[in-house]
Amino acid sequence: MNKDRHIACPFFIGDYMSLRSEAPAQQRAFYHSKAWQHCRAEYISKVGGLCERCKMKGIIKPGYIVHHREWIDMDNINDPSVLLNHDNLEYLCQDCHNREHHGAQRRYIVMADGSVACRET
Ligand SMILES: [Zn+2]
Ligand SMILES: [Zn+2]
Numbered sequence: 213m214n215k216d217r218h219i220a221c222p223f224f225i226g227d228y229m230s231l232r233s234e235a236p237a238q239q240r241a242f243y244h245s246k247a248w249q250h251c252r253a254e255y256i257s258k259v260g261g262l263c264e265r266c267k268m269k270g271i272i273k274p275g276y277i278v279h280h281r282e283w284i285d286m287d288n289i290n291d292p293s294v295l296l297n298h299d300n301l302e303y304l305c306q307d308c309h310n311r312e313h314h315g316a317q318r319r320y321i322v323m324a325d326g327s328v329a330c331r332e333t
Contacts, residue, residue: 238289251296252278256303263305275303279312 242248255278266273279302280294288294304312 238286239284242284242289242295247292247296251298251301255298255301258298259303262303263308264303265308266305273305276306277304277309278302279304279309 256275259275261274263271263273263275281300281302282288282294284295294300
């Protein structure tokens with residue numbers, strides 16, 4: 213697996229958007245950009261390398277993924293105030309990150325004909 217996926221939110225564009233063919237290329241381009249690598253490294257050192265949600269609960273656990281609080285989609289994929297804004301980032305361990313995206317993973321389903329349907333929960 214690409215090492216980048218371990219340190220940046222793999223749900224970058226969300227499950228629905230990642231099914232769109234043009235999205236993965238833009239996602240890769242962003243993750244390999246110098247601007248993001250720099251922003252991410254700065255953010256991780258700013259928060260001390262620990263999962264922010266665990267830390268609030270008094271648990272000391274190293275972070276795993278830099279998550280975007282406002283999830284990235286095709287509308288904001290070129291917006292630095294969303295992508296590269298420390299206020300929109302959160303450093304999470306794998307458990308907290310999975311929890312964050314759990315609902316979204318179930319919200320969309322791929323139909324047999326390849327179309328995507330929204331499933332109300
Ligand atoms: Zn955590
Ligand atoms: Zn995320």
